[in-house]
Amino acid sequence: MSNPLHINAGRLLGDIADLARIGASDSGGVHRPALSPADIEARAWFRERTRTGGFRPGEDGAGNLSAVLPAADPSARTLLLGSHLDTVPDGGRFDGALGVLAALEVLRTIREAGLILPVRLEAIAFTDEEGTHISLLGSKAAAGLLAEADLEHPHSSREAFAAGLARAGLTPEGLLSARRDPASLAGYLELHIEQGARLEQSGTDIGVVTAIVGIRSFWLTFTGEAAHAGTMPLPDRRDALWGAAAFIGRARAAVLADFMPGTMNCGIISVTPGAFNIAPGQARLALEFRHPDTAVLEEMEAALLALAGAAAEEHGLQLAVTPVGSVAATPLAADMIAAIERAADRLGRSHMRLASFAGHDAMSMQAITPSGMLFVPSVGGISHNPGEVTPDADIVSGANVLLHTVLDLAGAADRGS
Amino acid sequence: MSNPLHINAGRLLGDIADLARIGASDSGGVHRPALSPADIEARAWFRERTRTGGFRPGEDGAGNLSAVLPAADPSARTLLLGSHLDTVPDGGRFDGALGVLAALEVLRTIREAGLILPVRLEAIAFTDEEGTHISLLGSKAAAGLLAEADLEHPHSSREAFAAGLARAGLTPEGLLSARRDPASLAGYLELHIEQGARLEQSGTDIGVVTAIVGIRSFWLTFTGEAAHAGTMPLPDRRDALWGAAAFIGRARAAVLADFMPGTMNCGIISVTPGAFNIAPGQARLALEFRHPDTAVLEEMEAALLALAGAAAEEHGLQLAVTPVGSVAATPLAADMIAAIERAADRLGRSHMRLASFAGHDAMSMQAITPSGMLFVPSVGGISHNPGEVTPDADIVSGANVLLHTVLDLAGAADRGS
Incomplete structure (x- = not known):
């Protein structure tokens, strides 16, 4: 030996x-x-x-x-x-x-x-x-x-x-x-x-x-209405980035609170039209999340997509969810x-x-x-x-x-x- | 007549x-x-x-x-x-x-x-x-x-x-x-x-x-550290987008609460490296805000940049503020x-x-x-x-x-x- x-x-x-x-x-x-x-x-x-x-x-x-x-x-x-x-x-x-x-x-x-x-x-x-x-x-x-x-x-x-x-x-x-x-x-x-x-x-x-880990990924597209960044009063805006930003913070908090050691990531974001003086009409966000337990991964998906829907609704936006990939645990x-x-x-x-x-x-x-x-x-x-x-x-x-x-x-x- | x-x-x-x-x-x-x-x-x-x-x-x-x-x-x-x-x-x-x-x-x-x-x-x-x-x-x-x-x-x-x-x-x-x-x-x-x-x-x-209105605009660059979106546990990340997203929500709330009829806008955002499976190391955000009263515009600038700094600090990020334009009321x-x-x-x-x-x-x-x-x-x-x-x-x-x-x-x- x-x-x-x-x-x-x-x-x-x-x-x-x-x-x-x-x-x-x-x-x-x-x-x-x-x-x-x-x-x-x-x-x-x-x-x-x-x-x-x-x-x-x-x-x-x-x-x-x-x-x-x-x-x-x-x-x-x-x-x-x-x-x-x-x-x-x-x-x-x-x-x-x-x-x-x-x-x-x-x-x-x-x-x-x-x-x-x-x-x-x-x-x-x-x-x-x-x-x-x-x-x-x-x-x-x-x-x-x-x-x-x-x-x-x-x-x-x-x-x-x-x-x-x-x-x-x-x-x-x-x-x-x-x-x-x-x-x-x-x-x-x-x-x-x-x-x-x-x-x-x-x-x-x-x-x-x-x-x-199992991995799921989605494109989340928040759609509101592009508006002049000066003349459209804040309370009347349907700014797509507001929905996306609210979602990011809440998704992070939800995973930390309920789904550890799971992870979430928003690794790509873009808005259109895309100018200093135009409130974004659309925001496209890459969402990926992971968990080694398939059952928990299912729960994460439901929770995160519900948060995205709620953030969209709060800001008067529509949300389109496009699955990009799914890897089983x-x-x-x-x-x-x-x-x-x-x-x-x-x-x-x-x-x-x-x-x-x-x-x-x-x-x-x-x-x-x-x-x-x-x-x-x-x-x-x-x-x-x-x-x-x-x-x-x-x-x-x-x-x-x-x-x-x-x-x-x-x-x-x-x-x- | x-x-x-x-x-x-x-x-x-x-x-x-x-x-x-x-x-x-x-x-x-x-x-x-x-x-x-x-x-x-x-x-x-x-x-x-x-x-x-x-x-x-x-x-x-x-x-x-x-x-x-x-x-x-x-x-x-x-x-x-x-x-x-x-x-x-x-x-x-x-x-x-x-x-x-x-x-x-x-x-x-x-x-x-x-x-x-x-x-x-x-x-x-x-x-x-x-x-x-x-x-x-x-x-x-x-x-x-x-x-x-x-x-x-x-x-x-x-x-x-x-x-x-x-x-x-x-x-x-x-x-x-x-x-x-x-x-x-x-x-x-x-x-x-x-x-x-x-x-x-x-x-x-x-x-x-x-x-x-007077208009001021800035590039806000939040810098953390890019990380693997699976293997880096959420509590250890310095995700630049988290800081930017937190800032967006708070800036909006601050203008609605304290600076109406002023406006704010984040009209452009991008992150790097930019992939589903990489936590963003850097987020670049276009900020613009407006008010017809120059004195209030000054107060808005101080308040919004302070919020950006606080959001960066909370997430372990550095913040670089680059003035882009200033138009007097x-x-x-x-x-x-x-x-x-x-x-x-x-x-x-x-x-x-x-x-x-x-x-x-x-x-x-x-x-x-x-x-x-x-x-x-x-x-x-x-x-x-x-x-x-x-x-x-x-x-x-x-x-x-x-x-x-x-x-x-x-x-x-x-x-x-």
Whole structure:
């Protein structure tokens, strides 16, 4: 039991530093949106690291890149380990990259240790997790969750999406044919930074993710009447922004009072006509809210939309509610949660269970195979930001827990000593 | 005294209908921002109407267009009558256009009546009253109120302003040299729609403007920290939009409680980064407020900026306040007020004194010559909106009061019988 197997810390940290140079932004972060030239460069770099690690590089129709460590039995099921290489605009160096590079490092460590596991191991980098074009694109494709209609309305634009696919040599047909056979899979594991501050604040090494939040998003359009900002007396106005502003404050208060640890966000707002001297006739507001419990998410939706309706009515406005997206809350696999906890215990790492308030590729994979996630701390909870930092020790600790979770699941924990 | 001189109602209404076709918008309004192609077309149309009316078309360095009816004495002072041809984006057909076309009609009527007045009459269309680029641009230039620095920060952009000037054949040098000699002027009169509902609600024919409101405007920039909309718990966020939204509601309440009949408006808002799943790090809000009393305007500024500061502090934000514009409250000339009231009385039109809550070219002109304004009713107070309506009878009534104010000031009221 002493001297359990460990990953090569220097090699993993070196890989993270090397990858962070691809798309490095002036602000010290990483700008590597999916299928951008920087992302294409990162993909080529990963293929090369796969090759130099001695693994056969693989790629499916969705552009998901793999490194494979075969099992003794060629018919063995595959345990997938991965995350994504793309970033949000001007994001950080750990979100996604950590999970992919730690997966590759786990494969290298197991091979170098001469371990022959009863499962095939595959380190996988999923395409466009962040949704530059389509959120969770690669993992949805792999899970068979992608429909032709999903390709019609990319977040970017049809032109930008088509250009990105062409850059990566991908096609819509390929995307729709990338589904993995669930019977071929033994599970999916993803190591990720927390992107919150709960681990740091509680001094915990490892977060064991119990569920990934459900997310709902809407456009709220408040419509009143544009008016001259001087001549229309205040009491007679139907100012659309007044309704939107009242809603924002009340929605925040309602979530704080009744729906914690749920979250709400109004991340985009615009008014028309849009002039210093015209009272807004219309205000368009992006609303998103999250909760790990589907039943509570339903209650939040009812409460928040009722608040929007009341704010509109108070100011003589009409309210139009347009659903934009809905992601179901995803409980992760109990077996995976238990295996991660055993691995952390084996390595003497403290751990706590928590929900993930961000979406991850594990949401897709859980649809076809038992999936688990583990988090390492993010300093200050900063994420989707150049200031994203996870200390080296936590990175190494997380990769080692990932390694031992694999060994545990493979029934090889003892051999990993 | 019976059968006082009247303008040609059909001709004036025809001109208004013709001009409204230039820049006609799908919504039934008029989209003719200053120096846009539609505005250039309207300017050409006005020159042509000036010519066909038998007047020499004039244009100064600021692009202000004139039609002149000479006096017998070539050294006679000029009584200016006018307003503007430009509109706000998707505005109405009367705001500005009425004053220019009624002025032209008054000149035509006086000439056709064979009246030789002791003043030179000039119908004038001022450039960019609405501030597409610079508010009251043409009248400020004519009044010598335009400084070189004013041209550096147009509301549009330097590029758009330069393009507009080029389109109209104007230059910064021309703008800065358009000042009229005050000694050459006998006064300025402007007929305008009320853009409010006080005349309509009180059943009054003519509003006699005593003062034009002071206006102050600011950019308020709330800065917090952008954050992941899921992983950053609500209590830890420094969401810039929360501060801006709280401010909007409180500013409105403060003006309603303490500063009526003053007004406030937040007519533009934007947030960055601007995504459904990112809590805004920065919110930029356009604030404008108005009051006809300068002392109260000062108090409003102090109160509103204090509210903005408090809202920022509550949400852990920084607030940057950037003054955008300041227009002093402008009392109009007592002689003009009296002359308008005499003319209305002479024509049997009811009238009331009121302050204008909109800025007008008369604000500029009052700086160099005694200026007066008269209002006609706006149905429902609707303005800066395609739904702007003034009934034909009120248009004709207003133009006739303008005519008789001119005759009164020229000492020719009796000859106008």
